[in-house]
Amino acid sequence: SSIRLYNVDQEDSISHWSEKFSLYVFESTGMVNCKISHNKIYTICINITTTSSGLSKIIKLLPSMAIINKSSVEIEIIETISGIEQNEWQLIKPEQIIPFWPCDMKEGIMNVRYSYSRMIPSSFMMNIKHRTLLRMNDEDHPVLHVQVSITDFFGIHIIFNDYKIGHAPILLINCLKNQEISYNQKDDTQIQILSSQHYVYYTWNNPFKPHKLLVSSNGQNKEIEFHV
Structure with a gap:
């Protein structure tokens, strides 16, 4: 048949x-x-x-691919190939499911943004199984959780969710007394400071750069690699 x-x-x-x-x-x-x-x-x-x-x-x-919006806000998605947008942005309302037909699964890059915002969208890989938090450049909803699941029958499901505690890939705790630490993603220039006896939930500034965290304190440096 x-x-x-x-x-x-x-x-x-x-x-x-x-x-x-x-x-x-x-x-x-x-x-x-x-x-x-x-x-x-x-x-x-x-x-x-x-x-x-x-x-x-x-x-x-x-x-073979479905997009599921379980978040509380309207989002828009689009595929990019070599940085060029393919077709048009597609709107997905909360609790809506739509089919998605990618043009190039080998490159497999999807952009997402909130429907009310025209800020620079966040990008992620849609052809590998993973989950992460995307920085969304929005004051009310600064991050968006995305999960890509792949099965033999259901194909690829891309699920968007609001942020919940536990979604962040890293919980960084500074247990040092009277010493702050600085940290940043490898190959990323944005360095952040964590005060003594404080903690922070952290997600990658750029999902495509190495998932390695550079931590420094009192002249000592440490590189920590995280495996997805």
Whole structure:
């Protein structure tokens, strides 16, 4: 069997037939590609199961990538390739789920911003499994939690959430007496100060730079590497 995609507003098909897949299986999970013009590819997740009677097949079709906004604010997302925005910004309201069809999963970079803000957006990788806090340059909502999950059947789910304690990748505690410490992400020029007997939740200024924290105090320096 094969599938192809249609435009809901037009009767003409918008894709070529996908590669073939078999229905003569008891249970199967996989992906097929539907190509359209401009070399764009729509990847569809296919899950095939058999009913308890063994007489019917249940075939579920899902987009290979879905964006889920569980935060309390409207956000906009867009893909970039070599720093160039692809297509248009897509609005996602709170509790909304939309399919997303990337142009280039190899580079896999997505930008996100709040719908009411035109500040510089935050970027992250959408093709690897991870979670992080994004700095959003906004006074009311300074950070946004993003989680990228990847499974065989559901494909890639990108989930945005409001910040909660525990989302930050680092809790930095200064237990020194009468000595402050300075810290910054490696290859980042923004140095911050943490006073004695204080603590701070920290996230990376730039998710694409090394996940290493440089800590200095009283002339001594330490580089700490964090593994995702």
